[in-house]
Amino acid sequence: MSLRFLRSRLLIAGLLLLNLPVIAGTSGQPQAGEIPPQDLGKQWRGEAINLADYRGKVVIVTFWASWCGPCRKELPVLSHFQKTVGRDALQVFAVNFKESREDFMAIARNRDLDLDYVHDRNGQVSDRYGVHALPNMFIIDQTGEIDHVHLGYSADSLPDIIDELLALLPEEVRNRPAQGS
Known part of the structure; x- marks a missing residue:
């Protein structure tokens, strides 16, 4: 067996292993075009919180945990979105993933983050959403359908998320001065 052949096989195997959490994390999840579970607890x-009450707004539901480094980077970004766009057009819910009340409250008490927090200690909400990996974000359009699902978070994904969000907002919201400025 040549070194080149072995190297390519290892590369393919490594790429497949890297994708396993993504594949496992999306099974059973509501997808784009579907109505997500309405009860967030x-x-x-x-x-x-019933998502039906937020029809007419873009809604972001993200699942996070205090021990998740990418989640702790994503939450301030989502808070900035909330402040910049305004609650009249955007609603962000940060659903905590199966943590103790103490760990959850350590983050939820942070007054610098303009987010609506949900504590999902027993995992009922995350189970309905098929969440097994974090962070896991659902962007829901004004009609209540999921428009995009994002698993994981990186600074490289941010431009795409911003474009997706802007595409869902009405023109008058996109053209007004930012509320958080």
Whole structure:
């Protein structure tokens, strides 16, 4: 067996292994064009959240955990989106993935992040969404259908996410001055 052949086989095997979490993380998830589960549970302040109440807005539902480094990078970005676009056109829900109340509250109390937090300690919401890997983001259009699903987070994915979000916002929202400026 040649070194070149072996190297290509190892490369292919390595790429397949790198993709396993992505493949496993998306099985059973609602996909683009589908209506996601409407019940997100309760906000950390106790209010029940039903996504049907947010029709007419773009909604982002992201699943995160305090121990997830990429999640901790994504949350401030989503908070910036929320502040910049405004709650009249965008609603961001950050659903905590199966953590203790203490770990959840350590993040949810951060007043610098303009997000609506949901504590999913027992995993009922994440199970309905088929979430097995983090972060896992669902971008939902004004009609209530999922427009995009993102698994993982990197700075390289940010321009695409911004373009997807802007494409969903009405022209008058895209053209007004940013609310968080």
